[in-house]
Structures are given as structure tokens and as C-alpha cells.
Amino acid sequence: MNSRLSLALSGGAVALPDGRVVLFRPPADLDLDGLPDGVVAMQGFRPDHDALAARGVDVMAEVGGPADAAVVFVARSKALTRDMIARACAMVPAGNPVVVDGARADGIDSIVRDCRAVFDVGEVFAKAHGKCFSFPSGPAPDGWAAATQRVDGMETRAGVFSADGVDPGSAILARYVTGLSGQVCDLGAGWGYLSRVVLTSDKISRCALVEAEHDALACARGNVTDPRAEFHWADATTWAGGPFDTVVTNPPFHTARKADPSIGRAFIAAAGRLLTPAGRLIMVANRHLPYEAALGETFAETVVVEDTGGYKVIEARRPRRTRGRSR
Template sequence: MNARLSLALAATAVTLPEGHILLLRPPADLVLEGLPLDRCVAVQGFRPDHDALAARGVAMPDAPEGPFAAVVVFAARAKALTLDLIAQACGAVAPGAPVIVDGSKGDGIDSVLKHCKASFDVEGVFAKAHGKVFSFTADTPPAAWLAASKTVDGFVTRPGVFSADGIDPGSALLARHLGDLSGKVCDLGAGWGFLAKAALAAGKVTECTLVEAERDALECARVNITDSRARFHWADATRFEGGPFDVVISNPPFHVARKADPDIGRAFLEAAARLLSPRGRFLMVANRHLPYEATLDEVFGQTVALTEQGGYKIIEAQKPRKVPVRATAPKRRRP
């Protein structure tokens, strides 16, 4: 469990004033001890973490209204996203209110702290549990910290989403195998829509369902894909219920924070098998070294490697075997 903020509050290294508190991108495993939950609201765009926090009693309104007495920012893997959250925090509090930042070394908190010291009057820094918590009085942030959408390779992306700087090479390789699709298609972990748009270019596709856990990425996909056959779902792909589909496509994630964990990809494979019609097929791309073959053999009656190129492999699987949704979703955090 992520106890760093709780420990900082207990040590009075940081304090929360009276009034409503905004939590920006808190992790699912946040220790809630010391937080006045009756006065806290949270914004979390990653659906698995959003749902886990809501189940623990954290208020998660769609559009929380400020100003707030204080904001707690939880660092993301992407520094550009963290700086954007801090800039948002400065605009969400009353003048003179505190902004608290909590992050791990793995999420680059030392670099974020350096940036904040250059722009704000940072108070004492609390170091614990491989990370830091610090606070400062809100002021006008550098204009460059506010993250803006950008167009790359003809697609709109945002800082912090997967492959924000251009088309992922693995996805580009998979797209070359989507020309003969037909019927109802589902893109699991659709990101900002590159694969779904490639699927919709096949004239016999009647519908394409995009399932994406990161809300910012899905909003980019809505801009990138204006085809009336597209359906958009902000959801955890490993627990999504829908279909049946004629084809499922995916470039599944395989990280917990910065650590590789193939178990996440395996959960995507199981979800694909559940969502397919009996005669449906699954097309996926993965890094060549990832050990997905055993899981594919468990949940599909037939698999074939279509190609291996540039460190990636394209696999087609058919004859899905239905497997139940995992009792516990695989742990992951993106971005």
C-alpha cells in the first residue's frame, strides 16, 4: 500500500487545512489514514484506479467544483503529465492555499521537486518509502507546464498517454494485418485510436468498439476517429463486458509502473477470448520476448504466429475458450 502521504501527515511534514480537499490522480492503493474523506474528492483518469478508489469510499465526481482549500497531486510516470497536474492544482485552490505533491523515485519525483523549487517556495521535504512529499503555496505556474494536445503523424495525442510522441512500432506492424477484417471489431486497450482507425479502413467492418482505460487517451481517440461505426468505452479492458465480436485486436500493455509484468497482457488475452464469437479471431502484437504462448494455448484452440519483425511478433488466435473474469484485476498503473 502507498503510505507515504499518510506518514507525512502523521509526522506533520505537510498539513491539510479546513475545507474541501482535491486529490489529483491518486493511486488505487493509497493509504487513506489521515485523510478527511468527508471533505475529499478525487479525480483519476485511469479506470482501474478510479473504480478501486470509488469502491473504498472516495468521492469521484465527474467535474469537481472548486476552489479548494488544498490540492494533493500524485506524480505520474510521465513528467509532463505531473507538471500539468501541478499547474491544474494551482488553478483549483484559493489564493495562498497549499499544493502538496507526493511521488516515488520511480515516477521521477526528484526531477519534479527540482522544477517546483525553481518556480515556487517549496517547504520542507518529507522523504519516505522510496519517494518524497513536499508542499508549496500556490502561485502562477510556468505556462509551459499546462499540457496541450498535439498532432503527431496525423493523430491528436496528449502528454502522458501511451505512445504520445508517435505511432508505436508494434501497432504499426499489426495495422498491416488488418486489411481483411469484417463484421464487429473490438480494440482492447485502444489508446488514442490508431489501430481502431486502421480497422475501420477495412470496408467490411460494420462496427468498431474502442475500449480504453485511460480517459485522456480515449478523448484523443474521439477526436481522431469521427467514423459513425466507432463506439467508445472508458473501461478496464480486462473486465469489459460486451460482444460477441467477430474480431478482437490488441496491443496489450505489460507494465506495472516501470516494471514489466506479462500478467497484464495475459489478462487481455483472456478478455479477448471471452468477447469473441465462437468463430471469431484475435489479432495481437507483443514484444517478441514476452511469454504469451502458454496463455494463448489455454484460452484458444488454435494459434499461429503470422510474423516476427523488429522485435515484435504478430499472433492470430481462433476457437476461443470462455474463461471467467479474474476475481482480482491485474495490478497496473498507466501512464
């Protein structure tokens, strides 16, 4: 369990007042000991959101209004971390505490240096390969509050996957998702690039965009305005929609900064559940990722249709059915 913040609170390295305290993107396993009763969590990643809610935390995708204090949990994206600090400073009265907590692997050392340059940073508490510190709220530097970006005419935001441009794997996969027909699911749709390509076909009757990151899905809503599109803020590995004729996906493969092929395997299993008996999966993956066993377990037919630039495009057909499963 992530207990660095609780230890910093119990040891007096940081302090939080009674009242409304907003937690920006807290991890699902956050140790809640020492936090005041008025805690509200802002967590837009659906699996963590749901895990926190199951623990009784008051959690929502977006939080507005003033707060007596805030805790910012460092994100992998430095731009997103700076944006959360700027939002916390705008929400918390001058002089009240803004606490920042994060792991070294996620860049907390850089954030400590940045904050020391502009805020009156107090004691830095180091524990469990990370750090926790606080400073009195004040105006954040210009440029820390992230502005919406435009990439090839499409909206993206700080912290979403491939925020600075179309992912190379998705660009390759796009060549294989034109001309589709029937009902299509874009699993892990991000900010909607692939779905917009899918919907260039007039044979599509429905395209479901399933995305766990709330900010990415908000971008997709603006980028994909076709009335055949529908949007689902959900964990793609457990979502229960369907059935679909085709699933397209460029699945994520990182947990924190480490490659984690289990995520892609979970996407493959989810695709098998979501497809009709004659349905097919079209996916792209980094060449080195070992998905062959999972594909063989889930589908009767699998073929690599392209292997280029470090990526492989895979088409899988005829999902295997487990005993007792029905549509």
C-alpha cells in the same frame, strides 16, 4: 497500502486545510488517514477509479471548480505531472497548499528540483522510496500546462501511451487489421490509431474501442469519427461486451516501470471471452514477452504471422470455452 502522505500529514511535514481538497490521480491503495472530509479524487484510470469508488471516495474522471488545496500524485510521465501541478495551481488560491507525493521510480526527485526552482518548497518528507512535500500555490511556469498534441493528424495528450507518435508495434499490427469484416473490438484502444485503420474497411459493421485511460479515450473520440465506432471507458481485462468476430490489441505490459506480462495474459483471456466461437484475436507484442502458454490455454489455434523489429504479430483462432459459459 500507500501511506507516505498520511505519515507526512501526521508528522506535520505537510498540512491540508478543511474544505475542498482535490487529489490528482491518487493510487487505488492510498491510505486515507489524516485527509479532510472534503476530499475529491480525480482519477481517469478506470481500475483505480473503480477501486477508489468502492472504498467510498468521491471520485470522478475530471474535476473542475476551485479548491482549498490539492494533492498531486506523481505520474510516470513528467509532462503529465507538470500539467497536474499547473492545474492544481490554477484551482487553488494563492498561498494555499499544493502537496506533491511520489515514488523515486516515478521521478519524484526531478519534480522536487523543478518545484524548488519556481515555488517556495517546504520540508521534504522521505519515506518508502519516495518523497512528499508542499508549497504555497502560485503561478505555474509557462509550458507546464500541457497542450494537446497532433501526431500525423491525430490528437494525443500528455501521459497517454505513445503520446509522441504511433507505437512501432501498433504500426506493424496495422498491416494485419485492414480488410476486416463484421464486429471488431479494439482492446486497449489508446487514442484510436488502430481503430481508424480497422474502419477503413467497408465490411466493418461495428468497432468497439475499449480503453481504461479516460484522457486517451477522449482523444480517440476526436480521432475516430466514423459512426460505426463506439467508445467504452472500461478496464479491458474485465469488460463484458461482445460477442465480436475479431479482437485486435497491442496490450500494455508495464506496471509502474517494470515489465509485467500478466497484463497481456489478462488481455488474451479477455479476448477469448469476447469472441464468437469462430472468432480470432490479432495482437502484437514484444518478442521477449512469454504469452505462448496463455494463448494455448485460451485458443485452439495460434500462429506467429510476423516476427520483426523486436515485435511478433500473433493470430489466434477458436477460443476455448469453459464449462458453464454461454453467449
